[in-house]
Amino acid sequence: MMETLAVSFTLAEFRKATPLDESNIWAVLLDRNNSRISVKRRDTALENLEKIFAATFGLANTLGFRAMTLRDLCRETGLSMGGLYGYIESKDQLAAMIEDMVRHVSEVLPGWFAHIPSPQDQMECILRAHIFLSEILQPWLYFVFLESRNLAAPQRDIAKASELSMEAHIAALINASGMLSSPDSALLAAHCMSLVQDWHLKRWKFRSANIDVDAFAESVVRLVRSRIESARAPARQPVAG
Amino acid sequence: MMETLAVSFTLAEFRKATPLDESNIWAVLLDRNNSRISVKRRDTALENLEKIFAATFGLANTLGFRAMTLRDLCRETGLSMGGLYGYIESKDQLAAMIEDMVRHVSEVLPGWFAHIPSPQDQMECILRAHIFLSEILQPWLYFVFLESRNLAAPQRDIAKASELSMEAHIAALINASGMLSSPDSALLAAHCMSLVQDWHLKRWKFRSANIDVDAFAESVVRLVRSRIESARAPARQPVAG
DNA sequence: GTCTATATACGGATAGAC
C-alpha cells in the first residue's frame, strides 16, 4: 500500500496509505485478544475498549501504570470493577495487550518500504513513517517506552528486541548506501532511534513550541542525511580553544 | 576548573576537572538535605545514604519508583523501617532529593564552559560534558528522566524547565555560530537533547554492543557538526523513488 | 453484561523499647 507514496511524504499523505490509525485500532485490538474478552456484542466491546485504553493512557501518563489503580480506571471509564473484568484478565494483562499491539506495529512497518531500491531513500522513508506512526499512535508507543521496563522480564526483553531489530535494519541500510561503515553506521543507527523516539517522548515540548510533525520529520531526515553526506567530503576542523 | 580542558576531551580528562563524581556525591547530598536527616554521625550517615540511594536506583529500575515499597528498600539496605526514616522524611521526599541533585547539576554545567569564545566549540563542549556527566551519574539522570512525570506537579515542572533551559542555551549557541537560524536551530537543539540523553537511557544497548562513552560522544558531536556545516554547502538531492 | 459487596493482603507511617 505504501507504493503510492513519494520518497518524501507528509503526515497527511502517510495517513492515506497506512492500514493502522486511531479509529480502526480498536478493532485490531479486539481481534488480537478476542479469546480473553468475555463481552460478545462487538459494538459494545469496541466502545468500552476505547474507553478503557484511553483512560489507561491518561492515568499511566500522570501516575505511572503501577500506581494507577483499577478503581481509578473504573472512575474514568464509568465501568465497575466487575464490568472491567469482562475486558481484561488482570491488570498485568492490560499492559501486555498494549505491548503486543506496539510490537505488532513495529514488526510490519519495515516491510512497507522494502520495494524502494535506494538504501538511503528506504531508510529515510522508514524514519518518516516511524515518526508519523508515533504521531498517530503516540499514547501506545509512549506507554511501551516508559512502562515496559517495569513489567515482567519477558515483556522487557520483547521491547528491547523490537528496538534492536529496527536499529539493525537501519544500520544495514546505511551500510548499503556505501557512505559509512561498521562502527560509524551502528552509532548513527542508534542516533536515528533516539531521534525518532523523541517525537512521542517529548510531544509536550514540540506542541508548546508550535513545531508540527512534518517539520520535525524533515529536520530529522536532514540531520541524518547531512551526516551520511559529510563522509563524501572532508569535514572542516573546529577552531581550537 | 574546566579551563584546563582542550575543546575535544575524553571521559578520563573530564573526570580530572569535574567537581562531582560517584564518591563525593554522597557528601553533597548530605549537605543539601542535612536539615531533614536526623542521623548526626557523619560517616554513618554517608554510608547509609549510599546504601539507600543505590538500592532505590536498583529497585526503581526494575519495578518503578511507585511500585517499589519501603519494605523492599529495607530488605536491600539492611535497615529497618524505623531506621530508614532517620534518613528520609517520606517516600515522596526520597524522590525529591534525587530530583534536587540532578537539577543542581544541570544548573551548574553550562557555566563551566562560558569562557570558550567560539559558540560552536562551546556547544560541543556542553554536549560532551553532558554525556560524560550522564556516564558518571547515570542512575541519577535515568531516575529523573523516567520517574519525574509520575511525581507531583511541581517536580514535573522543574524537570521540564531544566530541559528547556539547557535546550535554549544550545539553540542560542547554534544561532551565534551564524550557520543556522530560528526554526532550524531550535529543532537541532531539541535533537541535541535527545542525542545526549540517549546515553543514560539506553546504556544497556551500548554496553552490549561494546560502544564506549568516548566513541559515543564523538559520534554525537560529529553528527551535529555535519548538520551545521551542511548549511555552508548545498545538499545533494536524494534519488527520487 | 454489569452491578454491589466482600475476601484477603499489603502499603506508608509512627510509637515506643533498647
Added chain:
DNA sequence: GTCTATCCGTATATAGAC
C-alpha cells in the same frame, strides 16, 4: 541510632445479585 510492633487505609480480585 536502630529495632519491633502496630495503626489505618487501600489494593486486586472474586462471588453472586439482577
